[in-house]
Amino acid sequence: MSRYWNSTVKCIEPYAPGEQPKECGFIKLNTNENPYPPSPRVTEAIKAAAAQTLRLYPDPSCDALKSAVGAYYKQPMERVFIGNGSDEILAFAFMAFFEQGRKILFPDITYSFYKVYCALLHIDYELVPLDDDFGVPVEGFLKKNGGVVIPNPNAPTAKCMPLESVRKILDCNSDSVVVIDEAYIDFGGESAAGLVNDYPNLLVVMTLSKSRSLAGLRVGFALGSGELIEGLERVKNSFNSYTIDRLALAGAVEAIRDEDHFNETRRKIIETREKTVARVREIGFYATDSKANFIFISHPKVHASELFRRLREKKILVRYFDRPRLDNYLRVTIGTDGEMEEFIKAVKRIIEG
Amino acid sequence: MSRYWNSTVKCIEPYAPGEQPKECGFIKLNTNENPYPPSPRVTEAIKAAAAQTLRLYPDPSCDALKSAVGAYYKQPMERVFIGNGSDEILAFAFMAFFEQGRKILFPDITYSFYKVYCALLHIDYELVPLDDDFGVPVEGFLKKNGGVVIPNPNAPTAKCMPLESVRKILDCNSDSVVVIDEAYIDFGGESAAGLVNDYPNLLVVMTLSKSRSLAGLRVGFALGSGELIEGLERVKNSFNSYTIDRLALAGAVEAIRDEDHFNETRRKIIETREKTVARVREIGFYATDSKANFIFISHPKVHASELFRRLREKKILVRYFDRPRLDNYLRVTIGTDGEMEEFIKAVKRIIEG
Numbered sequence: 176m177s178r179y180w181n182s183t184v185k186c187i188e189p190y191a192p193g194e195q196p197k198e199c200g201f202i203k204l205n206t207n208e209n210p211y212p213p214s215p216r217v218t219e220a221i222k223a224a225a226a227q228t229l230r231l232y233p234d235p236s237c238d239a240l241k242s243a244v245g246a247y248y249k250q251p252m253e254r255v256f257i258g259n260g261s262d263e264i265l266a267f268a269f270m271a272f273f274e275q276g277r278k279i280l281f282p283d284i285t286y287s288f289y290k291v292y293c294a295l296l297h298i299d300y301e302l303v304p305l306d307d308d309f310g311v312p313v314e315g316f317l318k319k320n321g322g323v324v325i326p327n328p329n330a331p332t333a334k335c336m337p338l339e340s341v342r343k344i345l346d347c348n349s350d351s352v353v354v355i356d357e358a359y360i361d362f363g364g365e366s367a368a369g370l371v372n373d374y375p376n377l378l379v380v381m382t383l384s385k386s387r388s389l390a391g392l393r394v395g396f397a398l399g400s401g402e403l404i405e406g407l408e409r410v411k412n413s414f415n416s417y418t419i420d421r422l423a424l425a426g427a428v429e430a431i432r433d434e435d436h437f438n439e440t441r442r443k444i445i446e447t448r449e450k451t452v453a454r455v456r457e458i459g460f461y462a463t464d465s466k467a468n469f470i471f472i473s474h475p476k477v478h479a480s481e482l483f484r485r486l487r488e489k490k491i492l493v494r495y496f497d498r499p500r501l502d503n504y505l506r507v508t509i510g511t512d513g514e515m516e517e518f519i520k521a522v523k524r525i526i527e528g
Numbered sequence: 529m530s531r532y533w534n535s536t537v538k539c540i541e542p543y544a545p546g547e548q549p550k551e552c553g554f555i556k557l558n559t560n561e562n563p564y565p566p567s568p569r570v571t572e573a574i575k576a577a578a579a580q581t582l583r584l585y586p587d588p589s590c591d592a593l594k595s596a597v598g599a600y601y602k603q604p605m606e607r608v609f610i611g612n613g614s615d616e617i618l619a620f621a622f623m624a625f626f627e628q629g630r631k632i633l634f635p636d637i638t639y640s641f642y643k644v645y646c647a648l649l650h651i652d653y654e655l656v657p658l659d660d661d662f663g664v665p666v667e668g669f670l671k672k673n674g675g676v677v678i679p680n681p682n683a684p685t686a687k688c689m690p691l692e693s694v695r696k697i698l699d700c701n702s703d704s705v706v707v708i709d710e711a712y713i714d715f716g717g718e719s720a721a722g723l724v725n726d727y728p729n730l731l732v733v734m735t736l737s738k739s740r741s742l743a744g745l746r747v748g749f750a751l752g753s754g755e756l757i758e759g760l761e762r763v764k765n766s767f768n769s770y771t772i773d774r775l776a777l778a779g780a781v782e783a784i785r786d787e788d789h790f791n792e793t794r795r796k797i798i799e800t801r802e803k804t805v806a807r808v809r810e811i812g813f814y815a816t817d818s819k820a821n822f823i824f825i826s827h828p829k830v831h832a833s834e835l836f837r838r839l840r841e842k843k844i845l846v847r848y849f850d851r852p853r854l855d856n857y858l859r860v861t862i863g864t865d866g867e868m869e870e871f872i873k874a875v876k877r878i879i880e881g
Binding site: 259 | 530531532533534535536537540542543544545548556559561562563564565566570571574575578579581582583584585586587588612613615616619623624625626627644645647648703704705728729737741742743744745746755756758759761762763764765766767768769770771772773774775776779
């Protein structure tokens with residue numbers, strides 16, 4: 176604590192990102208990274224950009240990337256926003272569309288950064304409890320609010336809402352902005368991206384960190400009505416005009432364009448996930464129906480905190496959340512087939528003791 | 529305007545970055561970019577990083593870069609903060625150390641982003657008028673305040689304060705944070721970096737965009753007491769934990785380490801600047817004593833707006849600010865000797881025309 180911090184900074188509890196081990200040799204299933212490399216076209220584009228004009232500012236409006244994303248989603252550039260990872264876009268959205276004194280709604284079990292933004296930006300919120308099966312209850316979001324944030328699929332539960340439910344929430348909230356955080360949508364869920372033409376209050380936020388294997392590049396994007404995108408641009412240009420560097424812009428364009436690589440990568444992950452879910456259920460785990468690149472599991476015999484600790488000893492990192500309702504669950508990223516084999520073997524050994 | 533924007537976003541006037549022309553062939557003297565390329569070691573490091581682990585998140589605490597910056601300034605890592613350009617660091621500093629209801633002080637003629645941060649973050653400010661020669665008056669910063677921000681050298685005036693004045697302002701403001709924005713310090717000014725050991729309330733903010741030729745990479749850093757750096761980290765980790773990608777981290781480390789390239793580049797720019805100032809004065813311009821990589825000039829015969837327009841027609845971009853006291857001045861970035869030759873020739877033709 177310092178006397179130079181303002182009252183907000185004294186009170187906030189910053190987000191704690193998953194561990195990034197500095198020593199080698201870990202099987203890293205703790206931060207939902209993609210086990211496969213990005214498209215080789217990304218690497219080539221970055222190398223070309225590195226040789227050119229790093230002394231010049233990047234395009235602050237990120238037009239080339241907006242246009243690539245727009246082409247993929249069949250939207251004009253005016254409906255696309257580019258940010259430094261989806262976290263930055265979420266922060267800008269909280270700054271642009273939510274207001275002190277008007278409670279926003281989000282699930283009680285969800286991405287823990289939402290609460291952190293609220294504390295930093297003095298936004299009040301009300302938590303909507305998930306149902307007993309960790310599902311997002313649509314009716315919880317039909318009350319008066321100053322905004323709605325729902326990740327779909329939700330994290331760390333991995334469960335996905337049908338598009339019909341998203342539509343219902345949008346229909347009942349025409350006075351507030353509904354943010355659908357689709358960081359994990361490419362692993363089997365149905366995206367709300369196509370709904371941005373119908374709903375001026377919908378913002379769909381996505382990232383290149385997961386399905387496009389680019390966590391190291393820091394690029395996210397959002398789709399929404401022109402007025403929402405303009406609101407985000409206004410905040411960005413009042414905060415930091417150039418948040419995406421030339422290399423990230425060049426690489427991201429190719430990541431979006433190389434659809435074959437993208438489809439092949441996510442197909443492999445979905446396959447491995449389905450196999451892994453079947454395997455963990457065989458050895459007694461409860462596992463939700465995952466539509467993400469991670470699974471959410473609990474075992475009746477060994478407590479999750481114990482599993483977490485003992486897996487770490489075996490140099491397998493998974494994510495454990497010491498929070499009510501979550502404290503007997505693990506979130507395990509889907510790695511390669513080989514990595515998941517190692518994981519299953521290790522877990523079996525721990526359970527069979 | 530949209531009904532979905534909150535009251536802040538409806539009111540803000542975002543920062544307008546200098547023009548980045550999309551067509552080629554311009555001599556670009558409008559955004560204070562470095563005319564020389566970054567160290568070749570930067571390019572190599574980026575290419576190596578591009579081939580490796582982009583699928584993994586970067587180190588959120590940027591330890592390798594903190595350590596390189598710390599080594600250069602003889603400071604421990606705990607006194608170094610890394611941000612996505614100095615603009616992001618300034619935004620975080622405004623969020624961490626300034627508070628609604630406590631007026632901060634900055635010069636009336638200065639980097640126009642400071643006012644924008646204040647509007648976005650609801651921070652009150654009082655402008656301290658520059659003196660008649662565009663100097664920063666020390667006594668203006670000795671009154672009660674909730675924080676101080678001074679760029680040194682100042683922009684767009686290019687004038688530098690002696691370290692003695694900075695020290696006096698620090699001595700008289702031990703209850704508030706004093707931010708010295710040293711984006712241009714490497715071109716001849718005396719840095720306050722060495723004072724961070726003596727003043728817990730001092731934050732020195734720097735960037736790799738100018739003197740290290742990396743505007744396209746988006747990396748800045750700050751030096752300050754451990755408690756100020758921790759305050760910035762708390763805000764960053766409540767906003768976006770990973771704002772610097774793996775490529776920028778790898779490149780920036782080499783940019784800091786390659787001191788020979790850095791010193792050679794700034795020596796050339798200082799030399800060209802001194803020649804250019806002498807030349808423009810010869811043809812009748814008023815020019816401040818610049819310690820930056822740009823000059824601030826005015827001509828008694830031709831109005832600055834006219835010069836700006838006619839230079840643009842000749843495909844030479846400089847910066848014009850249509851604001852009180854500035855509207856008859858141009859800010860002209862120092863390019864290569866050849867570029868400045870072209871600039872002088874064009875300007876002469878306009879004046880003598």
